[in-house]
Amino acid sequence: TGPATVSPTGQPTGADQARMAQSGSYLTNAQGTRLYDTDHSLKAGPRGPVLLQDHHLREKVMHFDHERIPERVVHARGAGAHGVFRSYGTAAGVTKAAFLAEDVETPVFVRFSTVLGSRGSADTVRDTRGFATKFYTSEGVFDLVGNNIPVFFIQDAIKFPDIIHAGKPHPDREIPQAQSAHDTFWDFVTLHTEATHHTLWNMSDRGIPRSYRTMEGFGVHTFRLVNAAGETTLVKFHWKPKLGVHSLVWEEAQIINGVDPDFHRRDLADAIEAGAYPQWEFGIQTFPDTPDQTFEGIDLLDPTNIVPEELAPVQPIGLLTLNRNPSNFFAETEQVAFHVGHLVPGIDITDDPLLAGRLFSYLDTQITRLGGPNFPQLPINRPHAPVNDMLRDGMHQTAVHRGTAPYRPNSLDGGCPFTPGAGLDGAYVETPVRIPEATKVREAPESFDDHFSQPRRFWLSMSAPEREHIIGAYTFELGKCYEQAIRERALQVLANIDPELCAGVAAGLGLPAPEPSVPLADVEPSPALSQVGH
Numbered sequence: 348t349g350p351a352t353v354s355p356t357g358q359p360t361g362a363d364q365a366r367m368a369q370s371g372s373y374l375t376n377a378q379g380t381r382l383y384d385t386d387h388s389l390k391a392g393p394r395g396p397v398l399l400q401d402h403h404l405r406e407k408v409m410h411f412d413h414e415r416i417p418e419r420v421v422h423a424r425g426a427g428a429h430g431v432f433r434s435y436g437t438a439a440g441v442t443k444a445a446f447l448a449e450d451v452e453t454p455v456f457v458r459f460s461t462v463l464g465s466r467g468s469a470d471t472v473r474d475t476r477g478f479a480t481k482f483y484t485s486e487g488v489f490d491l492v493g494n495n496i497p498v499f500f501i502q503d504a505i506k507f508p509d510i511i512h513a514g515k516p517h518p519d520r521e522i523p524q525a526q527s528a529h530d531t532f533w534d535f536v537t538l539h540t541e542a543t544h545h546t547l548w549n550m551s552d553r554g555i556p557r558s559y560r561t562m563e564g565f566g567v568h569t570f571r572l573v574n575a576a577g578e579t580t581l582v583k584f585h586w587k588p589k590l591g592v593h594s595l596v597w598e599e600a601q602i603i604n605g606v607d608p609d610f611h612r613r614d615l616a617d618a619i620e621a622g623a624y625p626q627w628e629f630g631i632q633t634f635p636d637t638p639d640q641t642f643e644g645i646d647l648l649d650p651t652n653i654v655p656e657e658l659a660p661v662q663p664i665g666l667l668t669l670n671r672n673p674s675n676f677f678a679e680t681e682q683v684a685f686h687v688g689h690l691v692p693g694i695d696i697t698d699d700p701l702l703a704g705r706l707f708s709y710l711d712t713q714i715t716r717l718g719g720p721n722f723p724q725l726p727i728n729r730p731h732a733p734v735n736d737m738l739r740d741g742m743h744q745t746a747v748h749r750g751t752a753p754y755r756p757n758s759l760d761g762g763c764p765f766t767p768g769a770g771l772d773g774a775y776v777e778t779p780v781r782i783p784e785a786t787k788v789r790e791a792p793e794s795f796d797d798h799f800s801q802p803r804r805f806w807l808s809m810s811a812p813e814r815e816h817i818i819g820a821y822t823f824e825l826g827k828c829y830e831q832a833i834r835e836r837a838l839q840v841l842a843n844i845d846p847e848l849c850a851g852v853a854a855g856l857g858l859p860a861p862e863p864s865v866p867l868a869d870v871e872p873s874p875a876l877s878q879v880g881h
């Protein structure tokens with residue numbers, strides 16, 4: 348029957364005309380009435396009072412007054428680009444997702460971001476970077492909302508407001524903008540030792556990428572793929588930059604922040620404009636979907652864990668090429684709305700408790716940020732697949748829906764588009780995962796308790812210069828803390844990772860190095876974690 352909505356592009360031509368008014372032969376007001384002057388308000392005589400009846404004045408100033416929308420509550424500063432994703436077909440055995448079949452081209456929009464700074468903050472601060480990709484597939488939108496760091500600070504989304512409150516500028520002075528170098532951040536990450544792994548990555552060179560073009564990207568959580576036969580595989584998603592992984596050194600990062608705070612967004616836009624299109628290979632690590640959802644003793648539902656690539660190699664499944672800059676930052680980069688719940692058949696979620704909270708949070712925040720529930724109709728968010736939903740009306744509705752019976756079944760608008768239980772071909776069907784019998788509890792599993800062995804593996808995998816940079820970063824950041832107790836607690840955390848790391852930072856801070864309070868984990872290095880050789 349086709350889509351029941353009328354596309355906003357079917358609006359009268361007046362709307363298109365208004366959008367390019369400044370290059371037209373004359374200006375109009377928002378109602379299409381031609382203007383003869385936009386530089387003088389209507390007055391009672393050239394030196395007289397301005398008249399309230401001047402609609403053009405009121406409309407112009409009113410619209411300007413409302414130009415700003417709230418910035419994202421996190422990841423406020425970002426830069427985006429359009430591109431194309433071409434799949435190799437190598438994932439076709441594990442997922443039925445149409446865009447991952449052999450040689451399928453899918454348009455994409457990617458937004459890179461810092462997490463903690465405001466919209467106007469500098470690019471080369473030490474922080475995690477967002478790497479969010481919207482695939483406009485033939486089966487609907489799939490969003491992979493990832494970061495350049497493969498683990499997260501917390502294991503349960505209920506703590507997300509807390510870590511962000513700790514990481515955002517102090518409520519009294521509204522400083523600093525950067526992720527670290529402040530007491531609340533270090534207070535949180537030393538009191539919540541599950542944050543140790545992510546913090547260590549941040550203090551490594553990964554926290555100051557050279558360019559968005561030279562960052563890896565990670566889906567972080569474990570996802571579940573489903574193939575045509577209904578078989579499931581657990582996976583972690585990876586983006587590998589064709590240019591390799593490269594970072595700044597701290598001194599460079601600081602100078603660039605002063606000289607060119609737009610360094611990363613300029614680099615991305617300039618490269619694309621020059622035809623040096625950045626590329627990433629998309630890859631998956633695959634794990635058997637066993638009832639315990641662990642791999643080699645690693646809990647796959649714990650987002651503070653990675654699975655070393657030596658244990659589960661990243662298998663390439665496609666190529667992303669960014670080849671077009673946005674023509675309007677607000678319409679595209681600012682209004683784009685990603686969501687971890689935007690899934691397509693063949694890709695499903697797991698019970699990672701961090702992911703569960705994200706499924707709620709993004710849609711919720713976007714209702715405020717984008718002014719109501721109809722932001723999927725904005726051009727940048729519109730699926731390229733046909734839309735035939737029963738969502739109606741609401742703020743900023745631009746579709747003109749036909750028919751009289753937005754409910755099913757109905758006997759007025761040609762019945763209903765599907766019969767429940769039949770015709771599921773192409774539909775998104777949740778995987779029938781068995782939920783073991785359980786008791787309602789507010790607690791984490793014991794398998795979430797090991798907070799130091801993965802950080803230790805990361806440290807042991809670093810080359811000598813990378814270790815030096817990490818010690819330098821901790822020393823600088825902790826040296827900025829006002830509270831001595833926080834510095835001391837941080838040293839205890841570092842002692843539990845590695846004595847050399849702890850001793851280096853303690854020496855820099857002029858404090859004694861404590862002994863480890865837990866036995867040091869017996870782990871092998873993972874050479875793939877080092878940037879050397881990427």
Ligand code: HEM
Nearest residue numbers: 419422458477478479493494499504507567704705708712
């Ligand atoms: C925004 C990644 C955890 C809430 C973002 C963005 C990225 C991202 C890349 C920016 C999207 C864009 O460019 O528009 C991640 C990753 C996480 C994580 C990789 C952990 C694995 C969480 C959690 C919550 C959360 C646990 C809340 C419970 C938000 C919100 C936004 C956001 C509210 C702003 C969205 C918007 O305004 O459109 N996140 N995030 N995130 N994230 Fe997360």
